Amino acid sequence: MGLGAYLRNIKDAVVTIADGLAVTASHMIRKPYTVEYPDRLPEGIRVQDTLPFRYRGMLEVDLEICTACLACERACPIDCIVIEATKDKAAGGLVMTRFDIDMGKCMYCGLCSEPCPTGAIHHTPEFEGADYSLESLVRRFVKTPVVAYKPKKTGEVDPAIKPILDRGLRYVSEFAKSEAGGDDA
Amino acid sequence: MQAFVDGLIGRGAVPAGVPVWAVYLGAMLVFGGVVVFGFVLPIAGITTWVERRIMGRMQSRIGPNRTGPIGFLQWLADGIKNLLKEDIVPAAADAPLFKLAPYVVMTGFVGTFAALPFSSALIVADLNVGILYVTAVTALVVVGILMAGWASNNKWSLLGGVRSAAQIVSYEIPAGLSIFPIVLLTGSLSMQTIIARQGWAPWAWNLFENPFTFLAFFVFFISALAEGNRTPFDLPEAESELVAGFATEYSGMRNLLFFMAEWGNLYVIGAIATTLFLGGWRIPWALADAPVLRAVLEFATFFVKAYTVGVLLPIWLRWTLPRIRVDQMMTMCWKYLVPLAFVNLLGTAAWMVVFPAGVPAVRAALVALVAVLALAFLWRVRFHVRNARLTRRHLSFNPLSTARVPW
Numbered sequence: 001m002g003l004g005a006y007l008r009n010i011k012d013a014v015v016t017i018a019d020g021l022a023v024t025a026s027h028m029i030r031k032p033y034t035v036e037y038p039d040r041l042p043e044g045i046r047v048q049d050t051l052p053f054r055y056r057g058m059l060e061v062d063l064e065i066c067t068a069c070l071a072c073e074r075a076c077p078i079d080c081i082v083i084e085a086t087k088d089k090a091a092g093g094l095v096m097t098r099f100d101i102d103m104g105k106c107m108y109c110g111l112c113s114e115p116c117p118t119g120a121i122h123h124t125p126e127f128e129g130a131d132y133s134l135e136s137l138v139r140r141f142v143k144t145p146v147v148a149y150k151p152k153k154t155g156e157v158d159p160a161i162k163p164i165l166d167r168g169l170r171y172v173s174e175f176a177k178s179e180a181g182g183d184d185a
Numbered sequence: 186m187q188a189f190v191d192g193l194i195g196r197g198a199v200p201a202g203v204p205v206w207a208v209y210l211g212a213m214l215v216f217g218g219v220v221v222f223g224f225v226l227p228i229a230g231i232t233t234w235v236e237r238r239i240m241g242r243m244q245s246r247i248g249p250n251r252t253g254p255i256g257f258l259q260w261l262a263d264g265i266k267n268l269l270k271e272d273i274v275p276a277a278a279d280a281p282l283f284k285l286a287p288y289v290v291m292t293g294f295v296g297t298f299a300a301l302p303f304s305s306a307l308i309v310a311d312l313n314v315g316i317l318y319v320t321a322v323t324a325l326v327v328v329g330i331l332m333a334g335w336a337s338n339n340k341w342s343l344l345g346g347v348r349s350a351a352q353i354v355s356y357e358i359p360a361g362l363s364i365f366p367i368v369l370l371t372g373s374l375s376m377q378t379i380i381a382r383q384g385w386a387p388w389a390w391n392l393f394e395n396p397f398t399f400l401a402f403f404v405f406f407i408s409a410l411a412e413g414n415r416t417p418f419d420l421p422e423a424e425s426e427l428v429a430g431f432a433t434e435y436s437g438m439r440n441l442l443f444f445m446a447e448w449g450n451l452y453v454i455g456a457i458a459t460t461l462f463l464g465g466w467r468i469p470w471a472l473a474d475a476p477v478l479r480a481v482l483e484f485a486t487f488f489v490k491a492y493t494v495g496v497l498l499p500i501w502l503r504w505t506l507p508r509i510r511v512d513q514m515m516t517m518c519w520k521y522l523v524p525l526a527f528v529n530l531l532g533t534a535a536w537m538v539v540f541p542a543g544v545p546a547v548r549a550a551l552v553a554l555v556a557v558l559a560l561a562f563l564w565r566v567r568f569h570v571r572n573a574r575l576t577r578r579h580l581s582f583n584p585l586s587t588a589r590v591p592w
Contacts (some may be wrong), residue, residue, distance in 0.1 A: 010521065020505045024243045026569035033245045052342060 001070035051125035054174055056108045058126045061141045065165050068094040068148035072112035080105035080114060081121075085148060094148040101105050103129060114175065118149065119168025135157040214308055220298050229449035230260035236462035236500045238446070243504040249351035260345065270437035278434065282336035286329050286487065287435070287442035293325030294446040298367045301456045302376050304466045304483035305477065316364055317456060320357070324414065326446065327353040330421065330431050333443070337434040343428025348511065353412050360408035362526035363401040366533035367391050367461045370398070380465030385486075393551040394463040394543065397532035402462045404526050406494070409454040414447065423508055431581035455495015456487070463490050511550070 037047055051057070068085040082096035098170070111121050131137055157165060190212045199208050234249065234257060241248025247255035274280050298321075300315040301310040311316050327350050334346015370391065371379045383390050391572055392402050411418040422430030432443045466483035473479075509517070 001434060017502075018562060019565060021501060022565040023569050024334050024501060024505045025566045027245060028239070029245045029570060030245070030573055032242060034247045036247070157316065 017066050030131050032103075035112075036065055045101045048127070052125070054105070054171065055125040055127075056110050056123040057102060058124055058129050059106060059112070060122060060124045061099055061167060062120045062164050063096070063099065063141055063146055064120075064161050065118040065149045066096070067118060067150065069117065069144050071115035071117070072121045075111045075115050077109065077111060078105055078107060088147075088172045091147050092177070093150050096142050097145045099141040101139045101141070102137065103139055104134050105108070113171070116168075116172065118165060119171035120149070124167065187558070189294070191303070196346070213309075217299070217334040220309060221295055221584060225295060225298060225449055225452075226445065229445040229450050230264055231442070232259045232448045232451060232496055233263065235496065236503075239497070239500050240504050241356060243501075257437040264441065267441040268438050268558060272439065273371060273434075275434050278336040279336040279338065280528075283434075286333035286336060287439040288511050289327050289329030289332060290446045291442050293322055293329060294449050295327065296322040297453045298458075300376055301453065302380060302460060302465060303487060304480045305377070305380075305479055307484060308562060311375055311377045314374045316368065316379070316457070316461070317333075317372050319376075320361060320364065323450075323453070324353070324357065326450075333435070334431040337431070340431075341427040341435050342431050345421040345423075345427045345433070349414060349431060352414070352418060352420060352514060355515060356408040356411040356418075356522075359518060360405050360520035360528040361522070362530055363405035365530050366398050366459060369533055369537060376460050376465075376479075380460055383464040383467055384463060385394065385469045385478055388548045388552045389463060389466070389467075390464040393548045393555075395533060395536045396551065397529040397536060399551055400525060402438045402528040404457065404522050404529065405461070406454075406458060406498075408518075410499055410502070411518070413450045413454055415499050416463075417457075417506040417509045418514060419503075420511060420514060425508075432580050435506075451496045451499055452491060453495070455491035455493070458494050458563065459490040460518075461492065465490075473559060484525065498499065 014080075035041070035047065041047065048057075056093070068083065070083055070085070071078075073081045073083050080102040081097060082100045083096065085094045085096045087093075088095040108123070109125060116122070129137070190209060193206060194205065204356070208545070221577070238248040238256070240246075249259040252258045252262050274283055297319050299309045300312050301320050328351075331346045332342075332351040336341045339345070367379060368374060371382050373379065379391075387393065389473050391398055393399060414421050420430075421427075422432060427433070432440055435443060466487040468486055469477075470479075470482075472482070
């Protein structure tokens with residue numbers, strides 16, 4: 001190693017270390033990113049409200065738009081979803097008597113929400129699910145037997161259901177968009 | 186110190202029958218206790234909190250902020266927790282050596298405070314071999330670390346101890362060689378005489394005496410970091426390779442002693458650097474008729490310099506630089522620092538022969554150089570801050586910074 005390379009090594013060391021020190025010094029006058037959850041959040045802000053639309057928190061089912069197609073039950077790799085639906089001509093279609101999700105088993109993989117045609121089963125940003133017993137982690141969505149949703153042949157949507165359906169379809173389509181490799185920023 | 190005790194005896198504050206040596210011994214023990222418990226331990230403890238706060242901010246975190254106002258009492262909580270923990274001696278360890286090691290390390294570190302000045306009047310003992318004593322007693326630390334590494338009977342500990350020994354022994358050479366130029370200039374090893382030679386103003390410091398002492402400061406600083414086992418030279422306790430190195434098997438109070446010595450050592454580094462290069466406790470005013478005010482001002486000056494150079498700067502470096510490899514550490518010492526230290530020593534000697542009175546123009550040029558470099562550095566910091574602002578949109582990890590509401 002010649003003298004030139006020797007001195008260049010020293011110069012490189014000094015300059016690169018100085019630049020590294022400048023980066024860390026700049027952090028001293030920047031705001032930390034820390035969110036002091038749960039007890040020192042900024043006034044009036046819930047962390048749940050700030051999470052992304054497709055954040056995979058607790059599962060929820062909008063029974064108004066559930067078609068009882070059982071796609072989610074079949075997709076679940078650990079069988080934590082149980083649906084019971086029977087055909088009832090008098091009531092006008094499929095009648096659901098049971099839609100249970102065992103959140104104690106759920107691993108938040110999101111595979112159930114992917115095949116859902118209407119976005120009825122979807123994750124919410126709610127993540128505070130701690131409870132005192134395993135039984136209470138089973139979410140029972142059907143309180144009284146309910147007729148499954150069935151799109152009308154004419155294509156029109158009941159105005160009472162429209163916002164829920166729009167939200168569900170948005171849930172489905174946002175996933176499709178990011179899978180297509182589009183810009184999700 | 187001795188003059189103070191003699192004054193007490195002369196004024197009759199001590200009973201007549203007590204022999205003089207007993208009074209000296211008692212005074213030494215009391216003063217040593219005051220220094221250790223009133224200064225060394227709080228400094229070492231508070232530095233852990235300071236380090237964690239600074240580390241947090243440099244990593245875009247907050248750091249401890251729950252114990253007391255802005256987390257200030259964290260160091261007390263940690264200290265008490267460690268004291269109350271079980272003191273475990275592994276079954277396969279060499280128990281007497283294992284138990285002794287932390288005290289040897291602590292002795293090597295606390296022993297330096299016997300010769301470290303706090304102000305012109307406050308010094309435990311102004312030894313005429315002061316700086317030599319400090320470097321000698323610091324070398325005791327390596328004995329303790331090697332002892333801990335061996336006695337733990339654990340491969341990680343042993344590797345840590347051996348690495349530490351290699352590192353400290355190697356880096357004592359450039360550190361010692363960087364002290365010599367100052368000793369040459371001063372003609373004395375006494376800490377107070379070295380400080381008295383310098384002035385209060387930066388251009389009257391030993392640092393700017395000539396280009397060689399200027400370089401010697403940096404060689405000394407790097408070597409002192411390596412001797413104190415600080416990042417980027419923290420090979421003896423490299424977490425990712427050796428768990429905690431020589432301290433792996435230690436728990437409770439003994440572990441605490443090791444870490445106290447590590448953090449306290451930072452202040453010692455700063456105090457030595459301040460004494461040798463940065464003008465020590467010199468203040469612009471004589472204040473001959475206000476000895477207390479003078480002592481306070483001198484202590485504050487010395488403390489601020491020593492804490493900045495010895496504690497804040499190494500913390501900053503620690504959270505900036507990655508750990509270097511063993512071979513890189515040795516290369517740096519033997520191929521770069523040792524030759525440079527020799528150049529500094531011979532250069533200073535030649536400078537003293539050629540310019541016995543010093544060259545004011547060179548001093549001014551060096552001060553100007555440092556000022557220009559500092560401004561360039563601040564400019565670079567500004568660049569990084571602006572750069573961060575520009576890209577924050579894309580780099581925001583904090584959901585609250587954008588406060589998106591999904592529906």
